[in-house]
Amino acid sequence: MNFDIAPNAPTPIYRQIVEQVRRLVASGQLRPGDDLPSVRVVALHHAINPMTVSKAYSLLETEGLLERRRGLGMVIAQTRARSTQQDKLALLRPALSTASQIAKQLGLDDKQALAAFQTCLNEWSKKEAP
Amino acid sequence: MNFDIAPNAPTPIYRQIVEQVRRLVASGQLRPGDDLPSVRVVALHHAINPMTVSKAYSLLETEGLLERRRGLGMVIAQTRARSTQQDKLALLRPALSTASQIAKQLGLDDKQALAAFQTCLNEWSKKEAP
Amino acid sequence: MNFDIAPNAPTPIYRQIVEQVRRLVASGQLRPGDDLPSVRVVALHHAINPMTVSKAYSLLETEGLLERRRGLGMVIAQTRARSTQQDKLALLRPALSTASQIAKQLGLDDKQALAAFQTCLNEWSKKEAP
Amino acid sequence: MNFDIAPNAPTPIYRQIVEQVRRLVASGQLRPGDDLPSVRVVALHHAINPMTVSKAYSLLETEGLLERRRGLGMVIAQTRARSTQQDKLALLRPALSTASQIAKQLGLDDKQALAAFQTCLNEWSKKEAP
DNA sequence: GTGGTCTAGACCACT
DNA sequence: GTGGTCTAGACCACG
Known part of the structure; x- marks a missing residue:
């Protein structure tokens, strides 16, 4: 799992993450139960602020696309029907x-x-x- | 000469104008020496603030795509070769x-x-x- | 870091700032990676409008002399060779x-x-x- | 008599003219009674708007440095003491x-x-x- | 906390 | 008529 981040792009980083997760789920490349890379790992890997990653994950959680598994991180929610x-x-x-x-x-x-x-x-x- | 403005788009209005002028020049629909609609006219026509238009024109001037004719308005700069x-x-x-x-x-x-x-x-x- | 602003000079304030930053960088008094005083700080200190300062910084960013660190402020761009x-x-x-x-x-x-x-x-x- | 005009300079054209006349008079290179080139000649020679030249001359007349000789044009006023x-x-x-x-x-x-x-x-x- | 965008309105300068 | 500059104040987005 690798995100494609362009730090100098006009679209904010957190939104780049949100949209990529949405698409990967829609395409079935991420399936219910799959876990995402931790905030810390993503932040280090792309040299961005952990809070930025966290914000993206939180939005996706609110949206119902992700679920927070305490102590384990975020996983793709079970409740999503496969996209057409x-x-x-x-x-x-x-x-x-x-x-x-x-x-x-x-x-x-x-x-x-x-x-x-x-x-x-x-x-x-x-x-x-x- | 009509700009295509989407006030609610994520990309700011002044940037929409900048990009459209770039393309209209690249396509030859605007040629060196042509004058642009005045700041006030564009502002009134699209119900936006004159300063927003002015900002776009200023950027294009910095870029060398437009020239200011003092007291007369902006024209497409002479120094641009036709785009390939x-x-x-x-x-x-x-x-x-x-x-x-x-x-x-x-x-x-x-x-x-x-x-x-x-x-x-x-x-x-x-x-x-x- | 202190700017020298003459509010009543014929040259506009934002341009005074632009030129001073250029010189401070050229002289090595500001080096790549150094951060500039925030828009609000400069505005308060000289009793001018934040937008005036912002305009100066934006121009310098366009010019490539400054870089925006999102959420953090402006820093002198890394890409500048020391001036001769x-x-x-x-x-x-x-x-x-x-x-x-x-x-x-x-x-x-x-x-x-x-x-x-x-x-x-x-x-x-x-x-x-x- | 030749003016030195820089159309793209930041200082407006009319002011460039005003200041140059002031200096030429102060230095004695223009003396009381000397006549200036007509508005039309200056405008044609530098490809600028005649009204711009006229505005400069009018300002200098108001200032007392020039006098209008009907049908003859402007001449340097008699009333000026030589500058120190x-x-x-x-x-x-x-x-x-x-x-x-x-x-x-x-x-x-x-x-x-x-x-x-x-x-x-x-x-x-x-x-x-x- | 940072900068960005836009508005409304004023005043100036140039042609 | 043209664009430029500045202000005051609002709201947003990012970290």
Whole structure:
């Protein structure tokens, strides 16, 4: 389990964590009962403030996605139904919509935009696969 | 010349303006010497504070993309070479990269992601065309 | 760390701050990693608006001279090489050039101008030394 | 008679003109009865707005330094006593004071600062002499 | 505690 | 008419 943190990105760190956990759960890569890396481990690994990680986990707990197991850390909650394809696409849509707007304003045609997207997808595949 | 402002978006208004001007220049829809709508006009049209617009224009001036004509307004700087396809794709890449990361974390395959992107592109085409 | 603010000078306050930070960094009095006084502290100390200070800091961040440590404040960026004598003289040159033009237009000879400059330098030495 | 105009300088154009006339009169390079170049000529020569030149001349007229000769243009007023050395140095002092402050903040010693000033003076001599 | 954003309104300077 | 600067005060986000 590794989070992908960009400390200088415009979106705050705690939100990056929250969204990644949501997606990993939606995709089934994290399943009910799986445990998350401890606040301390994540904080050390990414050189960020433990309180930032804690805030993310707390939000996810409030949301019902995580459960706190005393003395053990956080685990994925049991109560979540597996997400449908529809749910996943709904999580992806905002990012695609932003990209579409930009492509249109740049005057790029769909073919170019789709090709560029394919390239990016390939790069991320490499990052995760090996 | 119309800006596309989403007052409730997470990205601040002044930054939305900055980015749109960058793209409109990159795409050639704004050319060197063209003048921008005045701070007050933009502010009134979108019901936002003139200072917010002014901040955006100032940043673009610092960046060298705009020039101030004292007492007259802002114009696109003369010193910019026409953008290449490379430049345009560079402006699009960050958004595509974000979307790719999300798609991978959701466990969607490329075919699904590309189809969803095509759908979004079509929607934005409709928004602009008619 | 004290800024020298002249509220009634023709050059705007935020610019006075920007230029002083540039010089303090160039002279090595501020080094990479040093943190700056917080926006609120500077604002209170000089009885100016926090936004004025914030504007200065933001510009310096854009310039790459400062880095934002989220939730902690601003620090001098790590990426700056120590300035050479050349750099320092480059920051001084515009002011000397202005003074030279004025001296020439007044018909003063170099000896008089240099003597007057020496006098001014002495006065500033007194201001800082004791 | 040539004005030295820097359109992108921070000090407004009209003020650049005003100050230069003041200095040229103080130095005796412009004497009572001498006529100034017409608004139209100055405006064309420097590609600036005639109203800007006019504003400068009007200010100088209000100040009593210029007189309007109908149909002939502006001439240096008769009523001015020749400036003393003291007066001239007083006009130079602000610029020297600014330069001194900068030099001190940069940590330059007086010798270096004076040498740099001498260099600048030489450059301006070349600009005017030949 | 830190800085960021936005508003409302004032005043100034330039053309 | 144009943009620039500053203020006062509010609210948010981050650590």
